[in-house]
Amino acid sequence: MKKAVLTRASKLFAVTTLAAGISLANAEDTIKVGVLHSLSGTMAISETTLKDTVLMMVAEQNKKGGLLGKKLEPVVVDPASNWPLFAEKTRELLAKEGVDVIFGCWTSVSRKSVLPVIEELNGLLFYPVQYEGEESSRNVFYTGAAPNQQAIPAVDYLMKEVGVKRWVLAGTDYVYPRTTNKILESYLKSKGVDAADIMVNYTPFGHSDWQTIVSDIKGFGSAGKKTAVVSTVNGDANVPFYKELANQGISAEDIPVVAFSVGEEELSGFDTSPLVGHLAAWNYFQSADADINYDFIDQWHAYTGDDSRVTNDPMEATYIGFSMWAKAVEKAGSADVDKVRQAMYGMTVPNLTGGMATMNANHHLSKPVLIGEIQADGQFDIVWQTDGEIKGDAWTDFLPESKNIVADWTAPINCGNYNIVSKTCGSAVAAE
Template identity: 40%
Template sequence: MSTVQQRFAEVGARSRVARTAVRALVTVVLFGWVGVVPAAGWPTVSAQAEPIRVGILHSLTGSVAIAERPINETTLLAIEEINASGGLLGRRVEPIIVDGRSDWPTFAAEAERLIGEEHVEAVFGCYTSASRRTVVPIFERHHNALFYPTFYEGVESSPNVVYTGATPNQYIIPAVKWFMENRGKRIFLVGSDYIWPRAANAVIKAQAEYLGGTVVGEKYLPLGSSETAPILQAIKETQPEVIVSTVVGDTNIPFFRDLRAAGITPKTIPTLSLALGETELQSLETATMAGDYVAQTYFQSIDTADNHRFVAEVKRRYGPDTVVSDQMEAAYASVHLWAQAVRSAGSADPQRVLRAIRGMGMNAPQGRVYVDEENLHTWKTPRIGRIRADGQVDIIWASEALVHPMPYSIFRTKQAWEDMVSELFRMWGGDWSAPAG
């Protein structure tokens, strides 16, 4: 048995044990979809009680605001629902909203201010891994709690972060496996030049080698860049069978525009995007995107009563043309999981909440989710979708069971992954993204 096969077997055994433990440790189960819990029976909010202050830290301006502004909206929606149902422990939840400005030092400064000056009990925020990795030491130093809603590269597990987005084995690995089995084994990797795409592509390269595939090219764009010509030339020269994109934010606009102008379409060379959701698709020519693929754990098109109610509520609150993406749903679930833990702990104190939330589960719009009691990541259902001309997504594959979150991929040791990440940080001069220019 190979080293990788041994790790698969070990992980499978641990997952079975963890699955049993998680189910046993779930202490509170909401009645169906959390958004429709009736106010009757909940305590009323006291006008005299101090509110529970929480931070919302996302980019409202800058290159990744296209993805982060909608996450703000569903975070606020969940807080409004909690307050409408009587608040928490007789207290209203008060959101403090700040703008990370797509700038990692700003994220750090605002995290410090939210904790030190605004005295928040938790922060819901960050989209890019660069912003998250910049602020995690701040939350650890202050013993506060960050709820992070974005799928990411793994190679991290902080006791002060609840990760409600997917780990690589919950979206990258199943999607790449499906593509190699159904579309071809010659892969071209393109991404934005910061920590998430670099680490995600390291997972893909290791997986492709293990499955007998070939990565024929790998290129990166600075965040916010529109200089796609070298990438298009490399794609034409290498003739891959599939492009796997980890391009984020508004850089997707010139990237896909120039792909189509070069004659690269879903029929000639399909693209699997790991950072595109329904919200970002609204900024693209969706008719030209039809037939390309995305991998997430949530799509707006999930056909369940719980999700239909959630989507309807988002549209009621923010307008009938509003669409819902993976991170929006995870952000919404984050707030309700936090509220569940506050009720269980009988306190909003970050450390008591972080202890109480381990093993908790809920019926989220995407389906059942659990917070792993060991690594504070979330058990989720991987899905692969095909983009439609209207910008929505048809689900073409979904896991039959919840998948245990693995922040450290089996293709390397934990130390090897951490060494790789540390080397990128050093190479970029103590930053989590490549220097401009």
């Protein structure tokens, strides 16, 4: 009996090695690039653009002769805005297709769902969207903004340049707004803002009736102190929110709204003339005045065949991620995940705003932070930017549970959550 099991196991082993051999043989002809963005369901509105961006970059790279003399081959899958499906599709990409790198995910919950699979199979994921931080995985490079590269500088701008004293933190009810608002609340309090001057408000996904909330904001703002709204309202709920703001006549001069999830693409769905002056904080705006940005926009228009298509921050993050990966593969002389990972540290590529993006040992980028005001044509006018690039901080310093945690994937620490006080790795688990 035991023998029978053994032979069956060895047969199975033989079959798997054979299969692995075949996929290895395939991999030698091309370098496979996985694209894991939702093309259907709720998130398709945002993620389809990023799929197109990756495909455009792949085509561009192939025109230049590919990488290491091999062509790049994109493998596109559709996780359909379904979080468990993200994990399944990742497994399919890594185990079945044998991709060398994956560009994908938008929501934090989809990334969390991919995480165990990508760590188990030692894959490589480039995540291009701003998020709440409190994470650093060996197998993920985060090319979007961490809270200290978006939320904190935006609040600083409002405090110092606009003189805001009263704060509304409005968000959709899920992990990114909740964590960001927790960070902001403790940051504001550390700057001497009274608890009575902070109003926190959460709404369900896709909330469409904003009458009461907007009129509450109006009331909160009529207490004699300069008031601003910090909005982490997500995706689809933004249009009715802004429409209601415009309808109730809240102009940016009275109560400015600074948003972290509203970019050029979200604004392309409606008339922005009543919203002129409301703000957004990003690391990139389409209006950035740099040659490389004009080239990128031209390339995007040529690729999509539509010169009214806009570019946005997650696209820039995808662009930076892809150029870094391509450069790292050439530097490492191989598409092997561990070699590429080592080559990534300290890697520098130009960003689209005229500066340089650097990959740090905590898997987060150094990027500039820009504040833009909404214009009548749906674009942003950059009114303020940080002096230089800000280094992304994986674990925020403004929450007690993550204050002592750092991420450093280079020797000697080699750890995604290292406690600098107890000098241990993985000892503290942050709130999710």
